[in-house]
Amino acid sequence: MRPLFxxxxxxxxxxxxxxxxxxxxxxxxLPSKLVISLHQHVxxxxxxxxxxxxxxxxxxxxxxxEGRLSSAVHASTSGTVSAIDMQLVxxxxxxxxxxxxxxxDGKEExxxxxxxxxxxxxxxxxxxxxxxxxxxxxxxAVFPSDMxxxxxxxxxxxxxxxxxxxxxxxxxxxxxMRERAGDILRGAEVLRELxxxxxxxxxxxxxxxxxxxxxxxxxxxDKHAHMEVIAVPTLYPGGGAxxxxxxxxxxxxxxxxxxxxxxxxxxxxxxxxxxxRAITYGEPLLSRIVTVTGxxxxxxxxxxxxxxxxxxxxxxxxxxxxxxxxxxxxPMMGVDLPSGSVGVTKATNCIIEAxxxxxxxxxxxxxxxxxxxxxxxxPAELQPQDxxxxxxxxxxxxxxxYHLFDCIxxxxxxxxxxxxxxLVQYYRFAKSEIWQREREAQAAELARERHEFRLTRxxxxxxxxAERLAQKEKAALAAKTAAPAPTPEPAAVAKAATDPDDxxxxxxxxxxxxxxEQAAVAQPKNTDTLTPEQQAEIAAIEARRANIREMAAHxxxxxxxxxxxxx
Amino acid sequence: MWSSPFITQPSSVSxxxxxVLLALIPGIALYVWYFGPAILVSIVLASATALxxxxxxxxxxxxxxxxxxxxxxxxxxxxxxALSIPPLAPWWxxxxxxxxxxxxxxxxxxxxxxxxxxxxxxxxAVLIISFPAHMTHWLTPHALAGTELTFGEQxxxxxxxxxxxGLSLDAVTMATPLDTLKTQLHLGxxxxxxxxxxxxxxxxxxxxxxxxxxxxxxxxxxxLTRIISWHLPVAFLATLFATAGIFxxxxxxxxxxxxxxxxxxxxxxxxFFILTDPVTSPTTTKGxxxxxxxxxxxxxxxxxxxxxxxxxAFATLLMNICVPLIDAWTxxxxxxxxxxxx
Ligand code: SF4
Ligand code: SF4
Numbered sequence: 001m002r003p004l005f006x007x008x009x010x011x012x013x014x015x016x017x018x019x020x021x022x023x024x025x026x027x028x029x030l031p032s033k034l035v036i037s038l039h040q041h042v043x044x045x046x047x048x049x050x051x052x053x054x055x056x057x058x059x060x061x062x063x064x065x066e067g068r069l070s071s072a073v074h075a076s077t078s079g080t081v082s083a084i085d086m087q088l089v090x091x092x093x094x095x096x097x098x099x100x101x102x103x104x105d106g107k108e109e110x111x112x113x114x115x116x117x118x119x120x121x122x123x124x125x126x127x128x129x130x131x132x133x134x135x136x137x138x139x140x141a142v143f144p145s146d147m148x149x150x151x152x153x154x155x156x157x158x159x160x161x162x163x164x165x166x167x168x169x170x171x172x173x174x175x176x177m178r179e180r181a182g183d184i185l186r187g188a189e190v191l192r193e194l195x196x197x198x199x200x201x202x203x204x205x206x207x208x209x210x211x212x213x214x215x216x217x218x219x220x221x222d223k224h225a226h227m228e229v230i231a232v233p234t235l236y237p238g239g240g241a242x243x244x245x246x247x248x249x250x251x252x253x254x255x256x257x258x259x260x261x262x263x264x265x266x267x268x269x270x271x272x273x274x275x276x277r278a279i280t281y282g283e284p285l286l287s288r289i290v291t292v293t294g295x296x297x298x299x300x301x302x303x304x305x306x307x308x309x310x311x312x313x314x315x316x317x318x319x320x321x322x323x324x325x326x327x328x329x330x331p332m333m334g335v336d337l338p339s340g341s342v343g344v345t346k347a348t349n350c351i352i353e354a355x356x357x358x359x360x361x362x363x364x365x366x367x368x369x370x371x372x373x374x375x376x377x378x379p380a381e382l383q384p385q386d387x388x389x390x391x392x393x394x395x396x397x398x399x400x401x402y403h404l405f406d407c408i409x410x411x412x413x414x415x416x417x418x419x420x421x422x423l424v425q426y427y428r429f430a431k432s433e434i435w436q437r438e439r440e441a442q443a444a445e446l447a448r449e450r451h452e453f454r455l456t457r458x459x460x461x462x463x464x465x466a467e468r469l470a471q472k473e474k475a476a477l478a479a480k481t482a483a484p485a486p487t488p489e490p491a492a493v494a495k496a497a498t499d500p501d502d503x504x505x506x507x508x509x510x511x512x513x514x515x516x517e518q519a520a521v522a523q524p525k526n527t528d529t530l531t532p533e534q535q536a537e538i539a540a541i542e543a544r545r546a547n548i549r550e551m552a553a554h555x556x557x558x559x560x561x562x563x564x565x566x567x
Numbered sequence: 568m569w570s571s572p573f574i575t576q577p578s579s580v581s582x583x584x585x586x587v588l589l590a591l592i593p594g595i596a597l598y599v600w601y602f603g604p605a606i607l608v609s610i611v612l613a614s615a616t617a618l619x620x621x622x623x624x625x626x627x628x629x630x631x632x633x634x635x636x637x638x639x640x641x642x643x644x645x646x647x648x649a650l651s652i653p654p655l656a657p658w659w660x661x662x663x664x665x666x667x668x669x670x671x672x673x674x675x676x677x678x679x680x681x682x683x684x685x686x687x688x689x690x691x692a693v694l695i696i697s698f699p700a701h702m703t704h705w706l707t708p709h710a711l712a713g714t715e716l717t718f719g720e721q722x723x724x725x726x727x728x729x730x731x732x733g734l735s736l737d738a739v740t741m742a743t744p745l746d747t748l749k750t751q752l753h754l755g756x757x758x759x760x761x762x763x764x765x766x767x768x769x770x771x772x773x774x775x776x777x778x779x780x781x782x783x784x785x786x787x788x789x790x791l792t793r794i795i796s797w798h799l800p801v802a803f804l805a806t807l808f809a810t811a812g813i814f815x816x817x818x819x820x821x822x823x824x825x826x827x828x829x830x831x832x833x834x835x836x837x838x839f840f841i842l843t844d845p846v847t848s849p850t851t852t853k854g855x856x857x858x859x860x861x862x863x864x865x866x867x868x869x870x871x872x873x874x875x876x877x878x879x880a881f882a883t884l885l886m887n888i889c890v891p892l893i894d895a896w897t898x899x900x901x902x903x904x905x906x907x908x909x
Contacts, residue, residue, distance in 0.1 A: 008902065013574060092570075168574070242902070254903025331573040359573045366580050366634055367680035371845040373578075376796075380902045385850055386894075403901045411572030418578045419680075425570055 002230060005250040007243045009377040010235040011412045013168050013332065015207060020171045020291050020299035025179055027303050028290075028316060034076055034102040034307030035343030036062065037089045041136040042143045043069030048100060054081045057111045059284050062100050065131055071144040072134040074284040075102055076305035078109040090310070090328050090342045092335040099343065102307065113282035118190045123150075126194060126279060133278035134285045134346075139173075139268030140329060141241070142347045145275060148267065149194040151260040158249055159197035160266040161188050163204040163211060164232060164239030167330025170350040172289040173269050175301045177204070177211035181218035184269050185227065187276030192226070195265055199226045201248045202269070205238060206231040236332060237410040241266040243379055255380075255406040270349075290344060292317040294327070294352035304344050310351055311340035319353050327352040331359070332411045366419040374413035374423060380406045384413035388423050391430035396437070399430050580679075583794055584639030590789045591646055591840065594781030598650075601774035602706045605654035605721040609661050610646055616665040617645035624674035640679055644668055647687035647840060651833060651880065652694065653705045655740060658726050660701050664690040684887045685847045688880040695875065703876075704740040708774030711765055714738050744772030745832045746876040748823060757820040771831035779835040786839025798855040799848060800838040806863025807834060814871065828867065837866070837879035847887045853897040854890075862886045 039045040046063025050056055056075040063073030083101040091097070118126055127146040135145040139162055161184075165173040177184060188200050202219075204212050215229045232238055232247050242253045245264050253259045259266060267275075270289065277283040286306060290313065293299035297318025304313055310326050326337040328348055337351075374384035382403055390399035407427050414423040598606045621641040625632050635641075645665050652661060668690030676682040695702045709715065716724065716731070716739055723729050730736065742750065744766055751761045761767075770776040789795045811825035828834060833841070842848060842862055849858045862882045869878025 011576075013576075252903040252905065255901075257903065327571075327573060329571075331571065333571050334573065336570065354573065362575055363579075364631075364634060366638060367678065369580055369640075369680045369845050370848075370850055371583065372850045375850060381899060382901055383850060383898065402898070406901050406903075409571075414572050415575050416578065417575070418580045418583055420575060420579070422570070424572065428570070 002228070004230070004232060005247050007238070007246045007379050008381045009379045009412060010238065010243075011377050011415050012234070013236055013415060015234070016169045016293070017171050017174065017207065020169070020293045020301060021174060021210075023298070023300050025175050025289055025301045025303055026316075028305065028308060028313055030077065030104050030106060030108075031305070031308045031312040032103075033082070033309070034079075034104065034305060035087055035309060035341070036073060036076065036100045036102060036307035037087075037091075037343060037345055038063040038073050038098045038100060039089070039091075040073055040134070040142065040306070040346045041071045042141075043067065043071070045098060046070060046073040048084050048098070050075075050081050050084070050100065052081050052084055055079070055105075056081060056102065057109050059111045059113055059286060061132070061284075062102075065144075069144060069147060070131075071136050071146070072132050072284070073100075074134055074286055074306075075100075076286040076307050077102070077104045078107050079104040088338045088342050090335075090337055090345050090348055094338045100307075113284075115278075115280040115282040118193065118279050123194055126190070129282075130275065130278055133274075133283065135271065135274050135278050136285070136346050137268055138270035138274065138288055138346060138349070139239075139241075140333075140347055140349055141268070142345075145267070145271055148265065149191055149275075151195055151265065154260050155263060156195040156197045156260060156265050157199070157263040158265075159188065159192050159195055159200045160241075160245055160248055160264060161200055161202040161269055161272060162239060162241060162244055162266055163202055163208075163215065163269040164244050165208070166205055166234070166236045166239030167332055167334075167350075168236075169293050169352055170291050170330050171293075172291045172301050172349050174208045174211045175291075176270055176273060176289050177208070178214045180273060181211075181214040182222060183276045184273045185215070185218050185222060185224050186280070187272035187274070188227065188267070189224065190275050190279055191265075191267055191272060197265065199228070200224070202227065202229045203232045203244045203248050204229065205234045207234040236412065237379055237408070240379065240408060240410065242408070255403070285346060288344070288346060288348070290348055291350040292353070293350065295320045295323045295355045295358050296353050304348075306346060307343040309341055309343055310337060310348075313344060314340070314351055314353055317353075320355070322355045322357065323353045324356060325354045327354050332415070333409060362420045362422070365421045368417075368419055368421060371418060373416045373418065377412040377416050379410060379412065380408055382407055384423055387430070388421060388426050391426040394433070396430055396434050400434065404430055404434075579638075580640065581638045584643050586792060586794050587643055587789065587840065588639060588646060590785035590794075591650070591782070593784045594778050594836070595646075595650070597778045597781035598654075601708045601710075601777055602654065603709070603715070603721065604718055605706060605716075605725065606649070608722065608725055609649040609652060609654050609656065612658055612661045613645035613649040613665045614642055616662045617641040617669050620666045620669040621674075624670055624678075628674060628678065630678065635679060638679065641669055641673075644673070644686045644690075647836070648690045650836060651687065651691045653702060653740070655704055655706055655721065655724060656701055657724075657728055660694060660698060664694045667693050680846055682846060683890065685841060685844050685883050688841060688883045688887075691880045692884060695880070703742055703746065704736060705743050707739060707741045708766075708772075710773055711741075712739065741766065743832065743876055744775060745870060749870075749876060752821060758823050759820070762823070770829070771827045775832075776830040779830040782835040782839060786835065789839060789843075795839065795843045796852075796855070798852060799842045799859045802856045802859035803838045803842055803863045803866075804829060804834070806860045807867055810864055810867040814867075822871065828870065832870070832877035833879040834866070837862075837883065841879060841883055842886075847883075847890065849890050849893045849897065851894055851897040851899055853899070854893040857893050857897065858886050858890065861889065 038048060044067040047066045048062060049064050050062045056062060058075060058078045060075045061072050062075050065072050079102045081100060082103050086096040087099040089097045089099065127149060131146040137143045137145060163173055163177050192200055202215055212229060212231050219227045219229055230248060237243055238247060245259060245266055246252055249264060251262050251264055253262055274285050287303050289301050290304045291301050292314055300317055326340055327334040328337050329335060329350055331352060368385050368388060370385055372385060378384055386402050387399055387404055390402060404427060409424050409427060411424050417423060618636060618641055621636060622632055625635055648664055648668055649661060652664060668686040672684050672686040672689035673682045714734060720731055747766060748761055766772055768776050786800060790797055807828055808825040811828040814822035815824050842859060849855050865882035865885055866878035869875055869881055875881060
């Protein structure tokens, strides 16, 4: 037996998994329309490459990846593009994002596609295929897989395949492992090859004996050398990448450190499955397994086309009439969807239909009694009661000092708090406040510099004017007293006219560059390597930040706008 | 809009406090068995005062009454204070002490969770400084009492300060075993001679040692149900034991055995119920150990060399002062930052 390691804390919430594992994965019906977000992954939003009214085929790219950290988005079926506009999306921000709406024609007409033998193809080409196929992490992390399957600097020893699925209610990975273990492992082989990893450790919580058996069977049956299925103790949040890495390898990946630096990389089992489909069949990521559970007649897992409206999906599981909300993800870390009209995305692993009978609202919070039950269960080994105190007192500097950004927002602390304090909300609040201040500080700095340039320029202009005036007077005087003076050398005039502006422009450019540099340096602590959710959040905030900068640039319109304002 | 987590464990402050109250019951039962029911009167008085003061303060501070009145924290303060005051103390002593504990040392500092000092111990300290004489009339255990007051006579004394004709207070009360020890040592007696006095039992004072065992049993229940962690009681008792042991070994004639210290005064009550008040003790594991170590050492020093018979209350309060510092100095390394890693 392989020795397992422990991580600090953890909790045992009721699992509620049996409800949705009674029947096999079902194919969800073709919905009346698909609302496909162009921002399905961490990083840059895909750029739409289709037009309203255009007919598209199943698997056709409708959003092309933009920039390094991005991934393609496809039409999940054949049909007609009916709109490209901002719509509510399945994301915790609750903000609308650009979506392509597709009306299916029911023909399921594919684009031509074919796969390759991964052993015959260069790694860069394989990664390009993954990017073009829109393969991103399906464990809720949604990090583009092509970027994760690459480690140029560090030798990867261990590839961890995450089948832990520790959140209550969610069973999509469990069912996938039970039914498609072979393809998952083949995908893992591709990833192992890309990373040159020595071993693959497949971690599955021991409350999924069927999945463990199926995966073990597949390892032995297909003779996957270097692969090992390991049952890990059921303990939330044991399925967090860092926690699983810790349990399987003993390595602790600190916040701000990439796991690859420590020789480990972690992929979700469903991602490995999609990697295999994308490479061997050339199939883009068009659907995923979604658990529909909670307040429904028959909880079940469905294979769902991306973009399927949540309303239409839950109807197939018999959502009960007293359902009040849809939670995407698990009850511990999931998000309350802004509407039932949002489309399923690559990050949608589970929809929990929620009623107040099933999830009664917590009683009003009492003051913290410093009982440290929260600290006892915190997997990041933080002092949640202190973070709460600082967040509440708006002492954000202190909160950062006490490692606020190491918090993975797992909710274990809030789960056990006898005072029923919504601790995680306070942490989210503190984090967003810190980002907000960061933004404002940068905007203010930029504005200050602008203002200073403006003053310099006005001063300079005044001087020039005075000089010109003096010169004119002098010239007039000279003209009066003597023969007409020779006209000034044209070159000199030109020089006088352009020189100050030139230096001014140069100084502005230099200042802008400086501001940019400062902006790049002045990042909040501990934000280098964050959970993908956090990265998504940061990305959203970054976008807003860019917006503000642009606004700031236009606000100073009486000033010369610098040549480039996209910081 | 809600945000995650959407589920929580059904645990509550009032449940925790209730368990702690329950855990006090074996000790209280033994108290009644060995010293008579007067202590129950103090407990009832203190509880009523605590709830009334809590309600009044909440009203004044415009806080909702219900969640706070039912959180059982005021009751716990009341019980702990009642157990620290001589049961025959006049009724107003209990009332003043409890009201002060709740109104000043809890609510004026911001109420539940915000008080830096253990309220019960503040109440005790105020009383022993303000009314030292009243705080020394402890009941004599049944086994030693020549004359005993009936429950009615006890009530009469508590509420009207009237004793039956021909009885003096000295006939029914005595100094605590710790106090007696101190005075007798001053008079030049050796520990062995003193321990031969009838008020001492096997481990410490007759009766009071059994009450201590009762509190220890309750404490073990709290440990087993994980209401409290082992760090505070174990570190405290170990320190007290070790310090007392060293002195005892050096000079057995002048310093009693460590077991005597464990089972007299409020050592057990302090170890399991007073130091473990979460609000006023450190939150870090290491901090808890330091805190309990300091409290154990101070308790011994006050008992052996200080001016008060028992050191628990002052040791607790002194260590309460240090809590913010201890917490700041003992911040543990977070996940992934151990072993000199980045
Ligand atoms: S669990 Fe709740 S009451 Fe206890 S210390 Fe943490 S925040 Fe405070
Ligand atoms: S939410 Fe943050 S502070 Fe709370 S237990 Fe999880 S990691 Fe720790």
